[in-house]
Amino acid sequence: MTPDDLPTRCDVLVVGAGPAGSACAQALARDGVGVLLVDQHRFPRDKVCGDGLIPDAHAALRRLGVHDEVMDRAQRATHVACIAPRGGRVEVPGTLAVLPRRELDHLLAQAATRAGAMLAAPWRFEAPLLDGGRVVGARLRAGERLNEVYARWVVLATGAVPQALIAAGLCRRRTPSAVALRGYVRHDGLAGRLRALEVVWHRRLARGYGWIFPGPGGVFNVGVGLTHSHAAGADGRATMADVNLRAMFTAFAEVHAPARELLAEGTWLGDLKGAPLRCSLDGAAWSRPGLLVAGEAAGSTYAFTGEGIGKALETGLLAAHAIVRARREGLDDAAARAGYERSLAALKPRYDLYERANRVNHHPWLADLVIWRARRTPALVRRMAGVLDETADPSQMASVRGVAKLLLPMR
Template sequence: MSVVDPSLQMPNPQSVPERCEVLIVGAGPAGNACARVLAQAGWHVLLVDQLPQGRDKICGDGLIPDAHAALARLGLLDQVMSLAQHMSHVGCVGPRGGRIDVPGQLAVLPRRDLDRLMCQAAQDAGAQFVAPARFEKPLEDAQGRVNGALLKVGDALVEVQAEWVVLATGAVPKALGAAGMCERHTPSGVALRGYVHAPSMVGRIKALEIVWGKAVRPGYGWIFPAPNDCFNIGVGVTDSHSAVGGKGSKKALNLRSIFDAFVESYEPAAALMREGQLVSELKGAPLRCTLTGARWSRPGLMVTGEAAGSTYSFTGEGIGKAMETGMRVADALLAGRRQGWAEGQVREAYEQSLRALKPKFDLYQRANRVNAFPWLADVLIWRAQRSPRLLQRMSGVLNETSNPGHLVSLKGFSRLFLE
């Protein structure tokens, strides 16, 4: 799981176009999805990233049904699935060892491979990709409207004029701050993961396992089978920082200690680390959740993906929603051109599409109390083992057809014992 050395792929600053219709900063799921949709429609798209493709990305790598739907729209589902490790269940494991396997359409593909495939697909559609190219600040006209960006390409500073700039820069808030879009500098959560090559564990861990318990409280641990006899293992903690006035302080936690406690307390994790070989460093990364923490747009600029908080706080899943929000930027731009909208109408269409998603993110935030009070997972698992209807509802949460907040509400708990 090596990281590509950016110095080996330094672009020529003179190869960067002076202008484009849309400049997309960030070649992750959101930026790549947005670039592909717009390029397919014939727009002149410049897609840039501060690292070349092939870079590592800290992620659980799980592709749940919303990611499948987004990839299908992009015309990439079959290609991605040909490389991914297919799974049919999420294994939910409670503090007392109870387990329920929730069915779903699932797969695992390392983000290094997914992002590279999606970036190439954007280029195949006609987008131009330049990396490494770091976003320094937006360019503005006399009225303060963003009309491009200053990029650092090698040692040179390059100005690119654009009708629109899209920030798809992920959870690190530096670009958001430079663009005047950051409302919360601290993350919503943090995660730590590594890859373990363990052929002996293939077939012994057969689901995307999510584990709650005192050892990982107030978070959760996971083990996801990946391609090539590897496993993605990690821990995540949501609500890891308390924010005051847009800034914040980190709670007293140590991700490496939580990871070690997870391995010590969960035997499959211990066996994985004992029998396998760690083939990547254990790396941490921030999470931005619940569609909060950043302004979604300003004149000439829109924010999308995890930069806009597209990760679910309960599950830590963000790949599918990042792609979806990226395509919503593209949809707003396409509709604006098709219908002759003013700029403000384009931005309002995009923001309205995110407002429509926000109640779902709020429900996942309510369900997040399972991470703080893992005994709730014990109750849900115990009851789901006895109730096909509850198991169906849990599968609905995975497929986004059921309300996750209801599972841990007072009303929801009363229903548990009536089904």
């Protein structure tokens, strides 16, 4: 769609064509809703991410009817390898895959257009259009060009960068919850040997972790993440922790032999790129009259693991469900917003569990203890698999009671 084709009115304007926005647009269009989906970049476009698809993402992709299409392009995996500071390793089974976001997001956006949504790019959200305090559309910018689009609902799915939230009056915390740095490296030799998604804890990566995820075509996504990256100082302003992510990335290669081999012998594809993360459904209001917030803009990423694709998809589907239900049942704005916020609030307790499990990132010795015990206790590996597929409480393994249990005999 060219700038001249941009409509001035639609039923729902979805801003951001990542997983949350495209899932929302597809679900709405399938129900006969007139949807305009806009993104600030032309597709296909890159997105800094670990690219891992864990069980919740697989479930959402099946709901969208695109799972087979995604898996045809993805690199499948059967285990996450958890690697402790002292080198202990345990492989946790799960339904897993890796596909670069450049491809995944393009597939999802195409699925939305096949369902009937209109996709327009590059258009960036400038500000909401208001009528008596209710959002009735948005002002969009493409270069020097400004357009106004009026809509019954606006869904903001603009990711972790806070500018759109600020413009919409919904931002409660401008700084991110975490930051990450990743690159792509091709190494055909490692492709045959490194098949699990590797996550590494080490004291030199304190407050975070490193990862190597095998993708299609012998290309690995390798990176480091720093959790709780920003904290409020004495003046109340949040600043980033005194950690150099590039130095952390270098340390990862020094402490983890496969990372060292990959970076020394592989072929870099592009540059290292960094990105913020918004976690734990925190940092933004979830709605205002006429507008819903979905995906990472709402904080849909898990704090402990940094995984966000599955929950971004899920929140996009929840936003679509709230709008469709309001249309079908004749609900007013307040009822539609309340329904959506209840659906996010129902997810919040699990996010809180992952926030508590973040102790492992802050205290790498906990990873040593958990992995040491898991190597000797099949029941603990099953609990770890339950964390991966969201049937077990991740915080228990990082609590005082959980640690005490690890020191006692287990069956």
